[in-house]
Amino acid sequence: MFDPVTLLQELVSIPAPPGQEGLLIRVIRDKVSALGLTSEVDAKGNVWVRLGPQDERTPIVITAHMDELGLMVSRVEPDGSLAVTPLGGVDPWKWGEGPVEILCREPLPGILSFGSVHTEDPSSVAVQARGGELTWDHSHVLTGLEPEDLEAHGVRPGTRVAMARSRRTLTKLGDWVSGYFLDDRADLVAWFLILEQLKDVEVDHPLLFVASASEEVGGEGALYLLNQVRPAICVALELGPIVPDTPAEICDIPTVWAKDSFAAMDSRDLDLIGELGLDVQWQVLSRGGSDASCAASHGLCARPVTFGIPMENSHGYEIIDPGAMESLAELTVAYLRAVTKSL
CATH class of the missing domain: 3.40.630.10 (Zn peptidases)
Incomplete structure (x- = not known):
């Protein structure tokens, strides 16, 4: 049962x-x-x-x-961060910043990031998002690794990125339950x-x-x-x-x-x-x-x-x-x- x-x-x-x-x-x-x-x-x-x-x-x-809903790596940047594109109808503001899991040969941790807010520089995501729509083009996944390390783990365009398991615990709200x-x-x-x-x-x-x-x-x-x-x-x-x-x-x-x-x-x-x-x-x-x-x-x-x-x-x-x-x-x-x- x-x-x-x-x-x-x-x-x-x-x-x-x-x-x-x-x-x-x-x-x-x-x-x-x-x-x-x-x-x-x-x-x-x-x-x-x-x-x-x-x-x-x-x-x-x-x-x-x-x-x-998930993400897919579209590009590995020279600094080791990952550009991503959505799989399905997922909006960036629905996920926000936080841990993700890069589903390569052995899953790697990453942080979905939109950058810092303490700036008025028009090139920053924070300034752009204040005046317009926040899109996945504004995001990147920080990995803490170099491109060659990511390649060795099998990370490339097409690699899936999922919500981290640490964010998958259900929350009880009175008689309701909630979660991703x-x-x-x-x-x-x-x-x-x-x-x-x-x-x-x-x-x-x-x-x-x-x-x-x-x-x-x-x-x-x-x-x-x-x-x-x-x-x-x-x-x-x-x-x-x-x-x-x-x-x-x-x-x-x-x-x-x-x-x-x-x-x-x-x-x-x-x-x-x-x-x-x-x-x-x-x-x-x-x-x-x-x-x-x-x-x-x-x-x-x-x-x-x-x-x-x-x-x-x-x-x-x-x-x-x-x-x-x-x-x-x-x-x-x-x-x-x-x-x-x-x-």
């Missing part, structure tokens, strides 16, 4: 930027095995777990993504809770559970997977952002993305969810996408469904009600049981 918050802390603690999810893949596969289930990993790094009858019918796909990368590690917790609920019960339709890779950089993992499977229905487990134009509350009631930047849900699914008798928070997002909606926009699934954990500070130090992980699992199981009867 998984304890959701304990599992969440374990998953958050593991660096897994897009294209370098290997450490997390091993943990996920171990936990799948502990449930008595088998998994496989495809060429893109997606973890597959199959439930239900394995017949000629196309499975319903349920995804939660493994990867997190709850998107999508909290949803991975729900994904495990769903597997735990369904593994020993009879399932009428083939189900394919996927811990997807590289979602933060355009849903690459899901696109690779769904191009092979072409399911009628893909269910993505996501965040439900707390935003002013489609309000939601931090609580244990999941959100439903009726529409996002990429696709709108089919009215059949909206009606079915409304008839489940469970509380949900409906959202029409002006920005964002999920594995399901990105795939639908490419014609790779017919009916995208996205459920979210209500979350403040998306893509930063995120805050949730931990009860939402179990509620998201409950909603997903109820939806799967109802929709399989109509297929």
Whole structure:
């Protein structure tokens, strides 16, 4: 039996930027095995777990993504500092200055830096940021090493840079928990809770559970997977952002993305969810996408469904009600049981 918050802390603690999810893949596969289930990993790094009858019918796909927002080295400077570029929609002000981990052969420490503030020199980042937007071009990662030392460690353009493990401890705020990368590690917790609920019960339709890779950089993992499977229905487990134009509350009631930047849900699914008798928070997002909606926009699934954990500070130090992980699992199981009867 998984304890959701304990599992969440374990998953958050593991660096897994897009294209370098290997450490997390091993943990996920171990936990799948502990449930008595088998998994496989495809060429893109997606973890597959199959439930239900394995017949000629196309499975319903349920995804939660493994990867997190990160950085990539774009240039090694003569002084040994690193220029970086973002992997995914991460803003520099969401991370701020602090320790990072350079994911080379043996991970190296670094400090994400924007420079000192005690100046009026127009060439300084501090002066530029006071009068305009702070961008990743203003940042650098200090390493304390010479370029030749970095080269010997395998640091080069393309090396990933992740949030340091020292910054990955969850913080309790009353009934809430907060931390980096709850998107999508909290949803991975729900994904495990769903597997735990369904593994020993009879399932009428083939189900394919996927811990997807590289979602933060355009849903690459899901696109690779769904191009092979072409399911009628893909269910993505996501965040439900707390935003002013489609309000939601931090609580244990999941959100439903009726529409996002990429696709709108089919009215059949909206009606079915409304008839489940469970509380949900409906959202029409002006920005964002999920594995399901990105795939639908490419014609790779017919009916995208996205459920979210209500979350403040998306893509930063995120805050949730931990009860939402179990509620998201409950909603997903109820939806799967109802929709399989109509297929």
